[in-house]
Amino acid sequence: MTQVHAVLSQKGGVGKTTITVNLGAVVADTLGADPEMPPVLVASIDPQASAVWWAERGNAEALPFDYDQLDDRPEGLAELADTGYQHIFIDAPGSLARPAVLARALDVADDVIVPTVPEPLAYGPTERTVRELIEPRSLPYRIVRNLWDRRDGRLDLDALTAWLGEQKLDYSNTIIRRYKMHTNASAEGKVVTQYPPGRTATEARSDFLSLALELGYGGKVEGA
Numbered sequence: 001m002t003q004v005h006a007v008l009s010q011k012g013g014v015g016k017t018t019i020t021v022n023l024g025a026v027v028a029d030t031l032g033a034d035p036e037m038p039p040v041l042v043a044s045i046d047p048q049a050s051a052v053w054w055a056e057r058g059n060a061e062a063l064p065f066d067y068d069q070l071d072d073r074p075e076g077l078a079e080l081a082d083t084g085y086q087h088i089f090i091d092a093p094g095s096l097a098r099p100a101v102l103a104r105a106l107d108v109a110d111d112v113i114v115p116t117v118p119e120p121l122a123y124g125p126t127e128r129t130v131r132e133l134i135e136p137r138s139l140p141y142r143i144v145r146n147l148w149d150r151r152d153g154r155l156d157l158d159a160l161t162a163w164l165g166e167q168k169l170d171y172s173n174t175i176i177r178r179y180k181m182h183t184n185a186s187a188e189g190k191v192v193t194q195y196p197p198g199r200t201a202t203e204a205r206s207d208f209l210s211l212a213l214e215l216g217y218g219g220k221v222e223g224a
């Protein structure tokens with residue numbers, strides 16, 4: 001059975017594409033990427049096609065997942081669940097300019113990941129994403145705190161966490177830390193499972209592995 005995960009936020013630049021491709025990569029890698037039938041599809045409904053741009057910057061053949069660009073044919077979203085993938089990650093755009101495409105993505109989604117960042121300007125759009133798009137559909141969701149730099153200390157992170165708690169918003173225990181490696185990797189079209197060995201790469205990868213474990217994306221999904 002296919003599980004469809006939508007990665008979305010009304011706020012731009014919070015890490016939707018980064019989380020989509022790297023979470024997709026660790027899940028595919030863990031489940032055993034068979035080049036003939038990868039277990040994961042990354043589907044982009046962002047007209048900017050960042051995920052595809054990402055994939056095509058590097059060696060697309062080496063990616064552990066398949067990818068597809070669907071913003072111009074959203075009807076393809078309805079068919080995703082019949083494609084045989086175990087997990088499909090949908091990368092949504094940073095604006096709500098085309099609500100119909102987003103609605104189709106949410107129609108097929110089993111759950112939603114809402115990246116956010118430890119900056120007060122991100123609070124409003126994060127909350128609106130949940131209240132306006134996710135709660136009316138009763139979809140399970142998790143806000144994921146991204147782009148935390150340990151060198152900045154915990155003040156902004158703790159403020160975000162306290163605010164999420166006060167608003168009774170669901171958030172993952174896992175935090176995705178800021179690593180320059182992620183920013184550089186996007187230019188090279190690389191995903192975490194392809195980073196050169198080293199301590200930082202291991203730590204960077206472990207964030208996505210933890211998130212996949214916490215969200216329950218690891219096991220093979222059988223039956224209903």
Ligand SMILES: Nc1ncnc2c1ncn2[C@@H]1O[C@H](COP(=O)(O)OP(=O)(O)OP(=O)(O)O)[C@@H](O)[C@H]1O
Nearest residue numbers: 012013014015016017018094147177178179182183
């Ligand atoms: N954990 C991280 N560590 C380092 N850089 C990151 C991290 N997450 C995101 N970035 C960088 O921040 C920028 C924005 O990330 P990304 O493109 O994933 O956001 P987005 O939400 O998809 O943006 P958009 O709304 O434009 O689609 C990129 O340059 C990306 O490389």
Ligand SMILES: [Mg+2]
Nearest residue numbers: 016017046050
């Ligand atoms: Mg993006």
